[in-house]
Structures are given as structure tokens and as C-alpha cells.
Amino acid sequence: MSSLGRLHLITDTRPGRDPLTVVRAALAAARADLVVQVRVEDSATDREAYDLTRRVVALCTPYGATCLVNDRLHVALAAGVAGGHVGADDLPVGAARRVLGPTAVLGATARDPGTAAEAVAAGASYLGVGPCHPTATKEGLPPPIGVPGVRAVAEAVDVPVIAIGGVTATHVPALRAAGAYGVAVVGALSTAADPGRAAAALLEALTC
Template sequence: MPSLGRLHLITDTRPGCDPLAVLRAALPVARAELVVQVRVTDGTTDRQAYDLARRVRALCAPYGATCLVNDRLHVALAVHADGGHVGADDLPVAAARRVLGVDAVLGATAREPGAAGRAVAAGASYLGVGPCHRTTTKAGLPDPIGPAGIRAVAEAVAVPVIAIGGVTVATVPALRAAGAYGVAVVGALSTAADPGRATAELIAALTC
């Protein structure tokens, strides 16, 4: 199983965003510390998701960065991604593990210790935990859990906890102090004027 980087970049496929341009700027800076989660909107066809994931996988490979596909595990298999990530409305973790195999990276979403423990027992390699702060990049999310919520989950499991939701450079130190292994971002890079510089700042905050 690939080692897990601390900075997770979730592709932003909203209108006006160019996830591949952001990735090209981030990869030379973060290299193997970067995990790219290919996430697409609900209206995206499997063919479109496949085309994006295939291009992301090709960009990640020379840098040793990890490529995962959110939700659409058949696409992850088709592009030979390093694994996938499943949310509450996707395949159950145990079923996802059977689909991907024992060696794949498998992330699962959780926001409280009980669900986190069950996901790990079912085969999750790491947990995406949040939202830790308010965010506008995804609609319909529950209330933020803050660093205290991150700490509760991190103390309950032995796998890496990746904090997600409204993460900025300024909030990284408190999340790391709460036990987060790393963070997942969307807008912090996709809306940055200089994604390469923003990546460097996030990596510095995560590894200091």
C-alpha cells in the first residue's frame, strides 16, 4: 500500500475551475506528500470521470503522488489508481474494500468516533473527517465539528485522520495539534492566485 501524503487535493470541477492546471502547479512542490482525490459532480458521466482520472493518474505518477478516485470505484480500477474514497452515501466500506482489493488505499468519511471505528474495522486505510470548518465548496454538509471533533476521532482510531472542510493555512496548526495527520483542500488551492505557492505554504504548515 502506498504511503499516505499529508496534503490531499480534491479536484474542483465546478464551472470556471481547471483542476489539471492546479495539479500541475501543486505536484512539483508537494511531490509524494500530495494525495489527489478525483471527485466529480453528480452530473458528470463515467466517461468524463474516466478521462479526468486517467489524466490525473498520469500527472501523479512521475512525482510519486497518490491518485485516488472518490465514489466511482470502477473508474479507480479502470485507470489503475492507487485506491478510492467512499462517503456515507457510497458503497459500504467493507464492499469497497472487496472491490479495490487488500493492497489499495481506501479512505472513508466519518465525523464521530463510533462511525470512525466501524469504518476502520471494515477496512478503511484512512479517514476523511469533517467538515472541520464552514465551507462553500460542497452543499448540504452538516455543522462543522472543529478541532475538538477532529481530536475525538483521532484519539479513537489508529489510522491517519485527514481533516476536511474550510481548511486554510491558518487553521492547519490547530488541526495538527488536535491529532490530524493531514488535511484535504479544495478551494484553498483551486481558488488561489498562485496554487504552487499556496501548496508550499500548506506543506510547510503540515510538516513544521
């Protein structure tokens, strides 16, 4: 999966956020190096998730950027995106692979070598690993695993590891040195005064 973009933007649909403006700015900076993962609040309807996904796809297509959908795999299929991502409380990886088919991009969440290896064996094409650092973006997360935790997972699998959780550009060099292929961010872009500049800084750190 070497063609997978290194910078993953997870949409922030909390009240007061403007996910499409952030996606536009990040795409202008990162282009095909960006993966946009559509994640909506649990309270959002499938129709809302689908409508947002279709709008993100329309933004991504001219840049050749990848769009994925978090959790709601039926929305991913309906919207015709490249694939999806499942977390610990979503469908098991093997079931998700059967839903999406053999060629789709399928990400899975992992935080230790054992579950990471199981996810890859079940069909995950990349892993979201974390949280690396403390983050207030999502409630109920387990304690951060830090750079050593990312390294342990990266050494155990042969698919891209995407570090997530409180990641900023200053964290990227250490995460890359630990074996992370890329990083996934929410607040680092959605709360930035200039999301495009923040995306450019992240991408520069990832490609140095």
C-alpha cells in the same frame, strides 16, 4: 499507512474551474507528499471521470504522488489508481474494500468516533474527517465539528486522520495538534491566485 501523503487535493470540477492546472501546480510544490483525489460533479459521465483520472495519473506518476478516485470505484479500478474514497452516501466501507481488494488505499468519511471506528474495522486505511470549518465548496454538508471533533476521532482510531472542510494553512497547526495526520482541501487551492504557493504554504504548515 505512514507513506500516505499529508496534503490531499480534491479536484474541483465545478464550472469555471481548471482542475489540471491546479494539480500541476500542487504537484510541483508538494511532489510525493500530495494525494490527488479525483472527484467529479454528479452530472459528469463515467467516461468524463475516467478521462480526467487518467490525465491526473499521468501528472502524478513522475512525482510518485498518489491518485485516488472519490465514489466511483469502478473508475478507480479501470484507471489503475492506488485506491478510492467513499462518503456516507457511497458504498459501505466493507463493500468498497471488497471491490478494491485488500491492498488498495481506501479512505472513508467520518465525523464521530463511533462511525470512525466502524469504518476502520470494515477496512478503511485512512479517514477524511469533517467538515472542520464552514465551507461553500460542497452543498448539503452537516455542521462543522471543529478542532475538538477532529481530536475525538483521532483519539479513537489508529489510522491517519485527514481533516477536511474549509481548511487553510492557518488552521493546520491546531488540526495537527489535535491529532490530524494531514488535511484535504478543495477551495484553498482551486480558488488561490497561485495554487503552487498555496500548496507550499499548506505543506510547510503540515511538516513543521
